[in-house]
Amino acid sequence: MSTISWDSTLASGTRRQFLGLAPALLLARKTDRPIGGAFVNDSFANGHRLRDRAAFRASSRQIRVPIVIVGGGIAGLSAAWRLDKRGIRDFVLLEMEKQAGGNARWGENDVSKFPWAAHYLPVPAKGESLARELMEELGVFRDGKWDERALCFDPQERLFLHGRWQEGIEPEIGSTPKDREQYKRFNDTIAELRATGQFTIPMERGARSSPLDRGSMGGWLADHRFDSTPLRWYVNYACRDDYGASAEDTSAWAGIHYFAARDPEEKGPLTWPEGNGWIAQRLLEKLNRYVRTGAGVYRIARDRSKLRVFTEEIEYIADWVIFAAPTFLASYIIEGMPPAAGFQYSPWLTANLTLDRIPAQKGAEAAWDNVIYDSPALGYVNATHMSLAAHVERTVWTFYWSLAEYTPQQARTLLLAKDWNYWKEAILNDLSRAHPEIRQCVRHIDIMRWGHAMVRPAPGFMFSAEREKWLKPQGHIYFANSDLSGFSIFEEAQYRGAKCGDIAFR
Amino acid sequence: MSLALFLSVFLIAACGLIYELIAGTLASYLLGDSVFQFSTIIGCYLFAMGIGSYLSKFLHRGLVARFVYIELMVGLVGGFSSSLLFLAFAYTEAFRLVLYVVVILVGTLVGLEIPLLMRILKERFEFRDLVSHVLTFDYLGALGASLLFPILLVPKLGLVRSALLFGIFNAGVALWSTFLFRGQLGGGYGLRAACFAVLAMLGAGTVFADRISSAADNSLYADEVIFSRNTRYQRIVLTKWKDDLRLFLNSHLQFSSRDEYRYHEALVHPGLAALPGARRVLVAGGGDGLAVREILKYPSIESVTLVDLDPEMTQLFTRHPVLSAMNQHAFSEPRVHVINADAFRWLDGNPDRFDFIVVDFPDPTSYSLGKLFTTTFYRLAAKHLNAGGLMVVQSTSPLFARQSYWCIVETVKQAGLRTYPYHLYVPSFGEWGFVIGSLVPYEAPRQLPSGLRFLAARNIPELFSFPNDMQPVPVEVNRLNDQILVRYYEREWKDIAR
Structure with missing residues (x-):
């Protein structure tokens, strides 16, 4: 009675097995279509x-x-x-x-x-x-x-989170009561800052030198005990989207301006x-x-x-x-x-x-x-x-x-x-x-x-x-x-x- | 040789797990409550495997032949398991019973496999190696199957074909075994013949797999499906039970031939009969031609333009003998012009004006459809009305979706039209609502075309009276940038479904 000679049989066997399986896998996966394109408008x-x-x-x-x-x-x-x-x-x-x-x-x-x-x-x-x-x-x-x-049609925004799309980009799926409490406190804080009248569009109308500008938006969130992960993602997203910089690289005054300067009367x-x-x-x-x-x-x-x-x-x-x-x-x-x-x-x-x-x-x-x-x-x-x-x-x-x-x-x-x-x-x-x-x-x-x-x-x-x-x-x-x-x-x-x-x- | 043996262990392990997964998935899919279904099915299955292992000790002689027969049985029962379960769900009351019988049967047979195989192989390997290798490949097979199932099998093959495919694997292992163990078997021609018979049955099953799924699809509709087609735009399904023909678009009932006359008479006549001498009519939506049939009852009509997105739908109602008989061959009339286009865009790019406009779109189940119920749409439609003309809008149910209904009425009003809401009872739909939008005051007609089955002039005022439970409620207006209607509608119909 012999024991199996693993090295040779299994090695060759697996290869065969693989070769047998490969065509099936290839068939199952639709071939990707060729995609054209180029760099354009390079300056x-x-x-x-x-x-x-x-x-x-x-x-x-x-x-x-x-x-x-x-x-x-x-x-x-x-x-x-x-x-x-x-x-x-x-x-x-x-x-x-x-x-x-x-x-x-x-x-x-x-x-x-x-x-x-x-x-x-x-x-x-x-x-x-x-x-x-x-x-x-x-x-x-x-x-x-x-x-x-010209007013953006409904639905305006959605977010892909935890494997599915949700309406709106403020993360909701899987948010905890703590997250929601922080969203609310964040919005309340922004409303207070908006009421100061210094965040305007155009900015020159209301802007006056502010210590907020000396720190980063990320630092401001930390100082105000905003540590909810989805909220921080959301604020960081806003900074990347509007300024091309992370919250850590954005002036807190500018970060707040994004949220506080607008209070539109019409859904846009x-x-x-x-x-x-x-x-x-x-x-x-x-x-x-x-x-x-x-x-x-x-x-x-x-x-x-x-x-x-x-x-x-x-x-x-x-x-x-x-x-x-x-x-x-x-x-x-x-x-x-x-x-x-x-x-x-x-x-x-x-x-x-x-x-x-x-x-x-x-x-x-x-x-x-x-x-x-x-x-x-x-x-x-x-x-x-x-x-x-x-x-x-x-x-x-x-x-x-x-x-x-x-x-x-x-x-x-x-x-x-x-x-x-x-x-x-x-x-x-x-x-x-x-x-x-x-x-x-x-x-x-x-x-x-x-x-x-x-x-x-x-x-x-x-x-x-x-x-x-x-x-x-x-x-x-x-x-x-x-x-x-x-x-x-x-x-x-x-x-x-x-x-x-x-x-x-x- | 040895590797071949263990590969068959790998395969039968994969097969065993696949049948278990199929049963669990099917039960979750058809009955819901996936935690319950998977728990009980896994439990029963493992328990049945225990029964199989216990029973294996009572098998003494001719182990190889018995192993082959067991493989063939697993292949047959497992391979046809999902077909059987689908059909049981569609045609019997005893789905659960069939489900657990199948699970226990397959489990018991699968439980017999490994102990038998180990006994067959015990002469060839040392016990230490045998247990190790058999179990290794057993678990590897389980891993392969559990990965393959969600990634490849369910999305690409579906449940019916996956089960059949693995049934074929089982039967293949059986056939293979007759060669592998020919020393222990003697003749074995009978066995091989049995293998080929089972393979042929399973092969035939895969050919008919489509029919099995569509037979199961039947069960989702109460009646027999006589026509179904996925067009570029929607899924059209026609069902028939005795003299009742029903049309479903994307699973939403559009009409029942038994009572559609109520719907279409009420949709067209209160408005059109109030416009003596009307000549040009537009129908937006309504690709079944049933509204056009009603419109053609007025001799003054010179042209009816029907704008419906789906050419397959309008062709079906032009050519199909039963369906074109329903609309009295309206689409073959020279006065009728069928245009297959997106209604909103067509209106936006076309200057024609009409005396009467029928707006008969599917309910606002999505934001894309909701666009057709906005101030912008009604304002655009109003621009296509001749002086004194009017439009009528299909407005969902004022009883089941009260806020949605009044939201549509309010939206028509916001578009600058006078509104005249009305409703009727359509047995297959329930209470249903329309609203007339008009630039000038509207007066109910005193006379109607002859031969109507539902509507009589004396009853028209009753349509405009709403009982307490359908009275107006506070609503917001539906706009392109704020489609409150889609949210009202989703909430209200969800409440009904509960």
């Missing part, structure tokens, strides 16, 4: 030429124009909007990219329009007169009522399939004749009372410049300008995924904004959510990732180092937590890398001397970017731009 090259002070082609001709706006994002467009309203026609807006709109840029394919970054405007409260004025002009606010087709926000691209398009329709795209300004020099604004095609000789590009670029472009110390910017990654099929859902119905709990990314926004159709078969999801787990420098290095395939896999892996069949639904993924997507309200920045220094014009150069407000939101960009448009050339 590193232009930015790095400025940074490295590379040689630019000399302008071939000169044009005299009283006012030049540098930068065609919402700040620049809002400056143009005001100038045009004042009856001033003699100005140009210079945009480095092929498409104006800045963070409100958008795209379109055979399925839908979609945003590339900013995708909503909270319903402007009574005090936000500029935003209301624009919305009235665009027909979104009429006779005291908001356009029902305002949104469109292409996000804030809709607003940018309407502004561009009005202002098209002033806008020059692909016109990167590489140098601004003072020449007696004139300002010489250089692009590779044309040199503009102007009396006034509204500098609406990110403020950190000023020292690379404007002669004699010191670096914008203290201004930090969060890099982002956004992606648009085209889906030929909507994956099956577990729990709450698909919402406009869809967030996965404990994901490093921020979730996705559904571009066809604002469709009137009851039945939608194909859609585009805009995926957001603020890379807040890294320092801005690390994240920028990573963005440049990794290829499209790496990010595609990272995105699909993240989404597959909530949608296991995502790879069988997606046809195309375009990815956009933003080196300096938004200013970061790091602790101490909101009321720093550095930030305030840039609020003052330098001669006839006015600074208009939203980063001067300490955070990058539509209303701040509009306010800064419009303010410069109102005072320039007076």
Whole structure:
């Protein structure tokens, strides 16, 4: 009687067994479909030429124009909007990219329009007169009522938590009485802070120097004994979503501003399939004749009372410049300008995924904004959510990732180092937590890398001397970017731009 | 040779566990209370395995042949277990009895397997190795099965086919054993023939597995399913019992042929009869053509436009002999234009105006359907009304879903229309509600088309009177950005179901 000779038989046996099983497993798993896509709208090259002070082609001709706006994002467009309203026609807006709109840029394919970054405007409260004025002009606010087709359809938000979707993004599934007590205490504390009147939009209206700015939002939560895990996740999510920074890296004043500045009278926000691209398009329709795209300004020099604004095609000789590009670029472009110390910017990654099929859902119905709990990314926004159709078969999801787990420098290095395939896999892996069949639904993924997507309200920045220094014009150069407000939101960009448009050339 | 032996241990262990899991899953699925079902089934199963092990000592001779027969029996009973249980649930009152009999039978047979096999193998291996290897593979099989079951089998094969597949494995092990142990067997041709017979039965079972599941599907509907199809948009099911034909969309009853005349006469005539000389009518939803049938009773009508999402639905009601007879071949009339489109988007992109608009959508069971019950929709529909025109809206039950009903009425009002709510009794639905929305004051008609089975002009005022338990309640308006209706509806129908 022999004992089994394990080594040989089992080893060979298992291999055979495996070979026998493998085809069955392969059959069972639907083959993943090929997914196309690329990095799109990359702007590193232009930015790095400025940074490295590379040689630019000399302008071939000169044009005299009283006012030049540098930068065609919402700040620049809002400056143009005001100038045009004042009856001033003699100005140009210079945009480095092929498409104006800045963070409100958008795209379109055979399925839908979609945003590339900013995708909503909270319903402007009574005090936000500029935003209301624009919305009235665009027909979104009429006779005291908001356009029902622009108010985000129900359900607005949902959260994937413990294996299923819940309505709303404040974590509810599995929350304990302690968590709920802390949610309530948090909301009460925010309400008290809101009542102080210092958290306003635009921020300049109510902001006054506050010790809150010296600490981080994470520290503030700890100081107030907010230790509930889901609450801390929620606050951290808000900071990553609005500022691209974790709660630990966000000024407590700015973190609170996110929650305390808004108390809308109507359930919103305002949104469109292409996000804030809709607003940018309407502004561009009005202002098209002033806008020059692909016109990167590489140098601004003072020449007696004139300002010489250089692009590779044309040199503009102007009396006034509204500098609406990110403020950190000023020292690379404007002669004699010191670096914008203290201004930090969060890099982002956004992606648009085209889906030929909507994956099956577990729990709450698909919402406009869809967030996965404990994901490093921020979730996705559904571009066809604002469709009137009851039945939608194909859609585009805009995926957001603020890379807040890294320092801005690390994240920028990573963005440049990794290829499209790496990010595609990272995105699909993240989404597959909530949608296991995502790879069988997606046809195309375009990815956009933003080196300096938004200013970061790091602790101490909101009321720093550095930030305030840039609020003052330098001669006839006015600074208009939203980063001067300490955070990058539509209303701040509009306010800064419009303010410069109102005072320039007076 | 040795590995082959232990592989069969692995397989039979996997089979045994699969049957147990299938019984537990099926019972949880059909009866609910999964904790109770799984606990009692695992308990009975293990206990039955104990019985099997005990009984094994009474088997003395011809162990291999007995082992083969036992394998075949496990294969048959286990393989057909889920088919049997599905059918028992659908056609008998004794599901639980069948369930536990099957569990105990399979358990007992599986309990016999391992002791017998160990006795067969005891001459070949040292006892120490035998126990160790047999049990190792036994537990490995259990692990494999328990992982395979939720990940692959249930989602890809379903319960009926999974059971049959593992039945085939059992029968395969039986057949294999006749070769492995041919030294101990002698002839064994009879045995092999039995193996092939069982394999053939199980194979045939897999071919008919679809019929078994659809026979079980039948049981979810009270009556016989005569037609079912998954279209791109919905699941259409038709059932028939004697002269009662019922249509279900996504399991929601749409009509019963016995009383649909009540519903459709009440939907169309109070509004349309009040518009003498109406020429153009729009029907949004209503792909069964039954509302169109009522509309065509007015000679003044020149055109009826029906906008329904699902082409398979409208084709079914155009071509199917029984169904097109129900709507009196309305879709073949030259005055009727069928458009397969999303109603909201179609209205948004089309400038046509109508004298009368029938809004007959499925109840607001989801936010996607809820969009069709919003101020935005009614405002858009009102823009498509000719001066003096009116619309009627299917508005769910004012009795079972009182808040939902009045929410719809209030929403129509908020869209700038005068509202005239009314209701009737439809036996297969219960109390049902509609609301007329109009730009000018509405007056109930004094005359109706002849030949109506339910409605008489003298009864129309009664429809507009609501008893106490259906009176208006405070409600909010349903808007695209705040679909309170979907939440009202979900809560109210959940309360009814309880």
